Amino acid sequence: MLAIDGNLLDFKRLDLLALKESPVHRLDPRAKVLTTLVFILCVVSFDRYELAALLPFALYPVVLLALGDLPAGYIARKVAVVLPFAVMVGLFNPLFDRQVLLQLGPLDIWGGWLSCLSIVVRALLTAAAAIVLVAITGFPAICEALERLGMPRVFAVQLLFLYRYIFVLADEGGRVARARQLRACGTKGLGLRHFGPLVGHLLLRTWERAERVHMAMLARGFAGEVHTRRQGRFGAAEGAFLLGWGSLFVALRLYNLPHLLGQLLTGN
Amino acid sequence: MHMADALLSPAVGGTLWAASAGTIAWCSARMRRELDDRKVPLMGVLGAFVFAAQMINFTIPATGSSGHLGGGLLLAILLGPHAAFLTIASVLFIQALFFADGGLLALGCNIFNLGVFPAFLAYPLVYRPLAGRHPGQARLVLAAVVAAVTALQLGAFAVVVETTASGISALPFAGFLLLMQPIHLAIGIIEGLATAAVIAFVVRARPELVTAALAGRPAEQLPLRGMLAGFALAALLLGGVVSWFASEHPDGLEWSIARLTGETELPQPAGRLHGTLAEVQEKVAVLPDYTLRPGPAAEPAGRAGTSLAGVVGGLATLALCALCGLLLKKRPRRG
Numbered sequence: 390m391l392a393i394d395g396n397l398l399d400f401k402r403l404d405l406l407a408l409k410e411s412p413v414h415r416l417d418p419r420a421k422v423l424t425t426l427v428f429i430l431c432v433v434s435f436d437r438y439e440l441a442a443l444l445p446f447a448l449y450p451v452v453l454l455a456l457g458d459l460p461a462g463y464i465a466r467k468v469a470v471v472l473p474f475a476v477m478v479g480l481f482n483p484l485f486d487r488q489v490l491l492q493l494g495p496l497d498i499w500g501g502w503l504s505c506l507s508i509v510v511r512a513l514l515t516a517a518a519a520i521v522l523v524a525i526t527g528f529p530a531i532c533e534a535l536e537r538l539g540m541p542r543v544f545a546v547q548l549l550f551l552y553r554y555i556f557v558l559a560d561e562g563g564r565v566a567r568a569r570q571l572r573a574c575g576t577k578g579l580g581l582r583h584f585g586p587l588v589g590h591l592l593l594r595t596w597e598r599a600e601r602v603h604m605a606m607l608a609r610g611f612a613g614e615v616h617t618r619r620q621g622r623f624g625a626a627e628g629a630f631l632l633g634w635g636s637l638f639v640a641l642r643l644y645n646l647p648h649l650l651g652q653l654l655t656g657n
Numbered sequence: 658m659h660m661a662d663a664l665l666s667p668a669v670g671g672t673l674w675a676a677s678a679g680t681i682a683w684c685s686a687r688m689r690r691e692l693d694d695r696k697v698p699l700m701g702v703l704g705a706f707v708f709a710a711q712m713i714n715f716t717i718p719a720t721g722s723s724g725h726l727g728g729g730l731l732l733a734i735l736l737g738p739h740a741a742f743l744t745i746a747s748v749l750f751i752q753a754l755f756f757a758d759g760g761l762l763a764l765g766c767n768i769f770n771l772g773v774f775p776a777f778l779a780y781p782l783v784y785r786p787l788a789g790r791h792p793g794q795a796r797l798v799l800a801a802v803v804a805a806v807t808a809l810q811l812g813a814f815a816v817v818v819e820t821t822a823s824g825i826s827a828l829p830f831a832g833f834l835l836l837m838q839p840i841h842l843a844i845g846i847i848e849g850l851a852t853a854a855v856i857a858f859v860v861r862a863r864p865e866l867v868t869a870a871l872a873g874r875p876a877e878q879l880p881l882r883g884m885l886a887g888f889a890l891a892a893l894l895l896g897g898v899v900s901w902f903a904s905e906h907p908d909g910l911e912w913s914i915a916r917l918t919g920e921t922e923l924p925q926p927a928g929r930l931h932g933t934l935a936e937v938q939e940k941v942a943v944l945p946d947y948t949l950r951p952g953p954a955a956e957p958a959g960r961a962g963t964s965l966a967g968v969v970g971g972l973a974t975l976a977l978c979a980l981c982g983l984l985l986k987k988r989p990r991r992g
Binding site: 434447452478486504508516523542548550552598646 | 684685
């Protein structure tokens with residue numbers, strides 16, 4: 390029961406982080422969305438056995454985390470939650486790919502372990518980039534940026550509507566589940582026989598809510614278009630942010646920085 | 658099952674992004690033409706409903722573990738294919754951003770796998786013919802289960818194809834397929850039962866909601882020919898990507914052959930297509946065979962030295978990143 394409320398609070402907390410005030414929060418959302426896309430493309434374009442060259446990419450989320458004054462522990466926990474599917478698939482790599490690719494002293498390292506670790510690092514980096522993007526931009530601003538970059542208006546309106554009602558309906562779903570659990574007197578599961586009416590009622594209430602929302606919108610002059618306030622402009626700071634990070638990512642993609650650094654340190 | 662960024666290559670991810678973005682644009686244009694502005698709030702609120710319904714777990718019959726509704730088929734039954742597709746896409750979009758479920762590049766794959774199959778294949782081609790206009794209880798359950806199983810089997814198959822085509826995971830195609838399809842058979846049956854349970858209730862309580870959705874869209878409005886052409890195009894694109902990567906795939910093999918023979922490259926097969934592909938690959942790849950080609954100093958000692966440099970350098974890089982973060986972190990103000 391607490392899990393439901395916990396999930397919702399977690400969601401709200403990420404949403405509220407976007408209201409902070411910092412240099413990276415103030416940037417135009419388009420710059421941040423585009424930079425994040427460049428970041429993800431660079432990270433996933435590495436060879437499957439690449440590990441060391443992926444590590445410097447951690448700089449991007451870490452720097453934004455610091456500049457945006459975000460709670461590092463919370464973001465780290467959110468990022469860790471996404472690992473399971475990638476890791477589950479990655480763990481099969483050592484089983485199928487047993488050629489020795491690396492030797493560390495007496496230790497032979499299979500290609501499978503390298504690619505498995507590479508998958509884990511990729512998952513961490515891409516998830517961190519996505520979550521940090523939401524935390525420093527906020528969902529409505531991301532939608533606006535995407536719309537100005539060419540996303541159809543109908544879909545943008547759909548995203549904004551969904552976002553607006555998620556909190557309302559998730560609260561309602563949580564209340565329904567809690568009410569049932571309190572009355573279930575210790576029976577743990579909810580059978581399908583009762584799941585139908587329970588969720589069905591929620592659906593009907595949702596539908597009626599949509600009808601009321603529609604009438605309220607008509608009363609306020611809705612004629613098929615939703616108007617939103619547009620703000621922000623793509624200025625010098627945004628250009629510098631996009632170009633600076635973008636060229637850093639491309640450079641890191643081309644040159645294996647940890648390798649060069651290691652050669653310097655070990656004298657090899 | 659959500660596809661993840663970590664398992665995707667840019668080519669596969671980009672192809673499916675394009676496919677999904679195209680479908681979104683097509684559905685959006687259609688919704689705009691339809692001019693039913695009641696649907697605008699309805700789609701938004703029903704998307705939020707799917708989130709809420711996913712919070713309510715039910716016990717899976719005969720197992721004791723718990724599951725929740727996926728919602729794709731339910732949305733298609735209530736809203737019709739186009740509006741349902743946009744709603745599913747928006748739900749996946751929020752999941753990708755707020756829960757990093759899959760990731761932003763994999764979003765294209767996920768919208769395709771979980772949106773196109775239930776909305777444009779399972780609902781119009783399986784559910785509607787099976788259920789008919791006024792289905793009884795048994796027929797409704799049958800139609801929902803078969804449709805949900807179809808959608809999820811296709812979705813799981815697409816995940817396997819995308820993963821294999823990307824070539825990041827070493828799982829062989831057949832093995833991965835044998836792993837995914839049975840799991841998704843079970844998930845599909847459960848999804849179908851749960852969808853049928855909810856729809857059955859709605860039919861009893863407010864039958865006009867379901868019948869209105871059916872009556873509004875006669876079957877011939879679905880441009881079947883256009884859809885088939887679209888799928889054929891997607892298949893061709895995917896096929897192109899797969900063959901591209903198949904040509905790149907023997908990298909591990911190439912390496913072990915290099916160890917045996919001391920040569921770095923396999924003798925190229927003389928086929929023209931392969932030659933052209935290799936040429937393109939050579940031009941596109943930024944550093945061809947960068948990590949795998951053993952350089953001239955490929956003796957074990959040299960390699961051990963290189964790997965040591967990699968490990969030391971990697972640790973040093975991470976330490977530097979953390980240091981940057983600490984330096985940039987705002988000091989809490991006193992007072």
